[in-house]
Amino acid sequence: xxxxxxxxxxxxxxxxxxxxxASARVTVACKTDLGRVRENNExxxxxxxxxxxxxxxxRGLVFVLCDGMGGHAAGQIASELACKTFIDVYLNHPxxxxxxxxxxxxxxxxxxxxxxxxxxxxxxxxxxxxxxLILLQRQALxxxxxxxxxxxxxxxxxxxxxxxxxxxxxxxxxxxxxPEEAKTHQMSHMLLRVIGADEVxxxxxxxxxxxxxxxxxxxxxxxxxxxxxDDEIAFQLSKSPAEAAWKLVVAALxxxxxxxxxxxxxxVDEIVSR
Numbered sequence: 492x493x494x495x496x497x498x499x500x501x502x503x504x505x506x507x508x509x510x511x512x513a514s515a516r517v518t519v520a521c522k523t524d525l526g527r528v529r530e531n532n533e534x535x536x537x538x539x540x541x542x543x544x545x546x547x548x549x550r551g552l553v554f555v556l557c558d559g560m561g562g563h564a565a566g567q568i569a570s571e572l573a574c575k576t577f578i579d580v581y582l583n584h585p586x587x588x589x590x591x592x593x594x595x596x597x598x599x600x601x602x603x604x605x606x607x608x609x610x611x612x613x614x615x616x617x618x619x620x621x622x623x624l625i626l627l628q629r630q631a632l633x634x635x636x637x638x639x640x641x642x643x644x645x646x647x648x649x650x651x652x653x654x655x656x657x658x659x660x661x662x663x664x665x666x667x668x669x670p671e672e673a674k675t676h677q678m679s680h681m682l683l684r685v686i687g688a689d690e691v692x693x694x695x696x697x698x699x700x701x702x703x704x705x706x707x708x709x710x711x712x713x714x715x716x717x718x719x720x721d722d723e724i725a726f727q728l729s730k731s732p733a734e735a736a737w738k739l740v741v742a743a744l745x746x747x748x749x750x751x752x753x754x755x756x757x758x759v760d761e762i763v764s765r
Contacts, residue, residue, distance in 0.1 A: 509587060511548035515626045515702065516761040519554075520732035522740045526714055527748030533559035533566030533619075534712045534753035537574040539582070544765075550582055550589065551627030556755055557686070558639050558712040561608075561617030569604050569619040573686045576600040577621060577634075589627050590697050593634040597621065601686045601693035608687060618687030621695070622653060624708050629762060631708070635696045636684050640716060642709040642724060643700075649725035654696065656684035680713070704762050707732070710755040715739060718746025732756040 517540075525532050538554040541547055557573045559566030580599040584592035600621065608614045620637025633641055638655040654660065658678035662668040673679055684692050707728050715724075719742045727735045727742070736756045743752040 509545075509548045511544045511628075511765045513629045513762050513764050514547045515552060515759050516763060517552060517626065518732050518758045518760055519755070520736040521753075521755045522736040523753040524714075524740050524744065524748075524751065526751050527744060529751050531564065531567060532751045533561075533570055534714070534751045535559065535567070535570035535574045535619075536710070536753055536755050537578055538755070539578050546582070548628070549587065550592070551625050551632075553578055553581060554624040554626075554708075554710060554755055554757055555621065556623075556639055556710040556712065556753060557619045557621050558637065558714075558751070558753070559617065559619040560685075561614065561687075565608075565614045565617035566619065568607070568614060569617040569687055572603050572607060573600040573619045573621050576603045577623060581623075581625075589625060589632055590699070593623065593625065593632065593697055594695060597634060597636060597686070597693060597695045598690065601688070601690065604687040616687075618682075618685040620682070620712070621686050622710055624710055624757065626702060626757075626759070629702050631700045631702045631706070633696070633698055633700070636686055636693055637682055638680070639710070639712050642711070642721075642728070644707040644709070644725055644728040645703060645705060649721055649728070651721070652700065657681055658683055702759060702762065704759055706759045707735075708757040708759075709735075709739075710757075711739070712751060712753045714748075714750035714752030715743045715754055717749060718743045728756065732758050 557570035559570030577596045581596035620639040622639040623634040625632040658681040659673040659676040
C-alpha cells in the first residue's frame with residue numbers, strides 16, 4: 492500500500508522568514524496488514540510532503556505512525572484521531588521551533604483522544620502509540636510516545652532511534668532485566684507512556700539527528716518487531732522501499748502475525764541545497 496499527500500499548507504507568518512537551506516527528496520512506501528489474529532486494524536499511518544518552500548523550511552516532511560488500543564473500534568479511532576491531530580497541529584503551530592510544535596502536537600492529540608474517550612462510554616480507556624519522523628532541512632526530528640519504533644539504516648548499520656516506553660524496557664534500563672529477558676517478560680507490552688492517558692504519561696521523547704543521503708528510515712508498529720529480528724529488518728531495508736515494506740510485513744505474518752503490522756519506509760535519495 493502506498494499513498495502520497497502533497498501540496499501547500501498555510502503556515503503562520505512567523506515562520507515565513509525561516510530560510511530554506513536544504514530539503515530532502517525521498518522515496519516512500521507503506522504497507523499495513525490485519526495480521527492472523529485480529530479482527531480489525533488499529534494501526535494508522537499518515538504523511539505530508541509539502542512542496543512550497545515556506546513549509547519545507549519551517550516544518551519539513553512529516554511521517555506519523557500510530558498503534559491504537561482499546562478494543563472493538565476504539566483503538567482504530569484513537570490512532571486515526573492522533574495521526575490527523577498531530578499533523579494538523581504541528582503544521583499550524585505558531586512557534587518557529589519544530590521541536591516545540593511537535594511537543595504541542597502530541598499534547599493536542601492526547602487531549603483530543605482523552606476528550607473523545609470521556610464523552611463516549613464505549614471508547615473509554617482507548618489510547619495509541621505515536622511515532623513521528625520529520626525531515627527538516629538537514630536534520631531528522633524524532634517525536635515518540637509508546638512502543639512503536641523508528642529505525643535508521645545507513646552504511647554503519649541499523650540503529651533503533653526510539654526507546655520503548657514499556658514496563659519491561661524500564662526494568663532493562665534499571666538493570667533488573669536483560670534485553671533478551673524483556674522480550675518475553677509479562678510486562679513487555681505494558682505501556683508507561685501512551686496517547687490518551689494523563690499529560691505526564693503522554694510526554695514525548697523528542698530528539699534531532701543529522702541527516703545523510705542514503706539514510707533509510709523505518710517507522711513500524713510492534714506487530715513487526717514482535718516477530719522480526721533486527722538483522723532481518725536491516726537486510727530487508729537494504730532493498731527498495733516498496734520491496735522492503737512488502738517483505739517486512741510478509742516476515743511478520745510468517746513469524747506468527749499475532750497483531751496488526753504496519754511499516755513505513757522512507758529513503759533519503761538526495762539532500763538538495765538551496
